[in-house]
Amino acid sequence: MSQQYFIVDPRSRKNVLQSIGNSWKNIKHYLYKNYIKDHNDNPEAEELLNPPLSYPSVKKDEWKVFVAHRLSKAWQDQSKKNKEVRAKNKYNHRLSRKGHAGLTVEIMQETGKEETILKGRCCGKRLENLKLEDSNQMSKRLLIKLYLYERIKNGPIQDHGICFVTASATMTDERKTKSKHIDESSKLLAKRLCNRNKNDIIIVPYNPGKHWVLAVLDMKTTTCYYLDSLRPIDVNPELKQIVDSAMVLYAVTTGSDMRVKVNWVNSKCPTQPGCTECGYYILNFMKEIVHEGLQILINNNVGGGKTEYADADFDDVREEWSSYASHFIYR
Structure with missing residues (x-):
């Protein structure tokens, strides 16, 4: 039975x-x-x-x-x-198989912009250290950041002095030891901080392994806001080491006398109901921060007081991303 x-x-x-x-x-x-299928023309076939x-x-x-x-x-x-x-699908549903570098070339062809402009302005003024990524999620986050950047610079959204760090800069690699991963990621993040062009709010998406989290670093107060839709008690220890070390390297490289000890804040944010929604949650977090600025984190108001996002909350993200991405997918 x-x-x-x-x-x-x-x-x-x-x-x-x-x-x-x-x-x-x-x-x-x-x-x-x-x-x-073979009997489409003979519906009475035995x-x-x-x-x-x-x-x-x-x-x-x-x-x-x-x-x-x-x-x-x-x-x-x-x-x-x-x-x-x-x-009509130009890339056979494998937009990110070519990686960030391939996508950059593609955007150059579609928009007519030079590579230096794309690297210097798109995705937070300087999209550095492009690496090949075999993940559709990576291309989604890249295009969302491109879209948010365009909205800041060419649209109605106020520019709060925000710039992005490409996720590939801190992406984990199973072939590397934990200490080597932290060391290399810290150096890449420190380099990004040196080239932030006076933007004081640094958005750092991070994937410690099959889960997306977000760090938002306020360079003026050396405070780092941590957003994790699983709402753990503690900040991810690897991400904390990467950011802490990057701040020290940044101070040494620039000769800055700023306080390098980072004040970490485990920010209140909506909690995902299952085990697969983290990507959309992080995209929504980024969008709200780009729209509202640092104040939304200071006021502990990410998600507008919601304990969980509804599907309707992602409709704008889905629609805006798909509309923006369609420029690179369809001829």
Whole structure:
């Protein structure tokens, strides 16, 4: 006897339902491709009368309904339309396989801007140390930062003196030891601080491993605000070492007499309900900080007092990112 229902942890509900949905979509595509597609012009074919022997759980009346739906003109028209839309995709859903460097070249071709301008102005005035990244999430964050930068410089958003650090500067690498990773990341961050062009609010996205967090460094007060949608008690220790060491290196390099001891603040922020939402949460955090400036962190008001973001809160991020990214995806 098969189990009729399952009890799912609320924190994993969204992920489980997405997985079920993908599996359901895949099996329908497989059945159509292997048992129905060759008979599109002959709906009365004998092979379509009974469900495949390989799937004894599929009942005959269910199979009949499924075949009729897939052979209907409405479904065929929709399928054709989807294929036409898919054919317009320039990069085959692998925008970031080329990495940040490849994307920079692409943006140069699309916008006509020189590489020095892109490196010096996009993504926080200087997008340095570009590395190849094999992750769609990396390109999303790169384009969101490009978009936010354009909104600051060419749009209605007030420029609060914000600049960004590319996530690849602090990206973990399993081939490196922990101490080497911290040392190299600290040097890259210190170099970025030296080239910040009098911008005092530094946004540093960081991924310690399968989870995104955010550090926002206020150079005027040497305070670093830490935002983690899992709301841990303590700041991530590796990120803390990277920022602390970078501040010391920055002071030595520039000869500054500023206080280098960083005051860390574990900021209050909305908490993600599951285990896959951290990326959207970090994007939303960045967007709110770009719009409101440092005051939103000082007032402990990231998320506007919400304990958890709703899907509707991400609609603007999704729409704005997809609209901006479409300039680089479609011809």
